Amino acid sequence: MSTIELTGDNFEQTVLDSEIVLVDFWASWCGPCRQFAPTFEAAAEKHDGIVFGKVDTEAEQQLAQAASIRSIPTLMVFKKGHLVFNEAGALPPQALDSLLEQVKALDVDKAIAEAQAQAPDAQA
Template sequence: MATIDLKTADFDSTVADNDIVLVDFWASWCGPCRQFGPIFERVSEKHPGVVFAKVDTEAEQQLASAAGIKSIPTLMVFKQGYLVFNQAGALPPDALEDLVNQVIDLDVEKALADQG
């Protein structure tokens, strides 16, 4: 699956209706964002069952603010509606691929039980 552009109106339903959602918060003027974009796109093509979404923080300022975005790029990963990863900064291709595989293998219910 290629990346999708995510808008404020679609954010909650996208996270709720899909098992795994990676969200790249970015802006066109951000150099590291422009470098990370093609990496995000390439990794998305290897994982058709995972949603890779991009949020333009300039166009979706309310969403970026609600998500607590302080710097870009920021990558958030949701599994089964839970935020399981949140980090500012671009990841190299191998690290992003490894992260996706870790999230695929993550047992959310077990992780939640271990926290409680």
């Protein structure tokens, strides 16, 4: 699967309509972003069933601001519409593959239920 360009117009719908979405926030002037791009593209070809989206932070400044992007590249992973990973920095191929396998195995509904049960106001 190839990567798709995410914009303010399609970001939310893509995240909500897809089981797993990996988002790369990048800019053309960013050296680490350019170095990470081939790793991201290779992972997109390798991992069927995951949407790989790229957000150009220069073209989509409002979206980058809404996502609280402070440095690039930043990777975010959404599962069933929920943010499950958010970290600045490029990952090496093995670490990216490992992350994606962990996200695939994650029972996000169970994780949310456990987090809600542990919330301070849930015990009142």
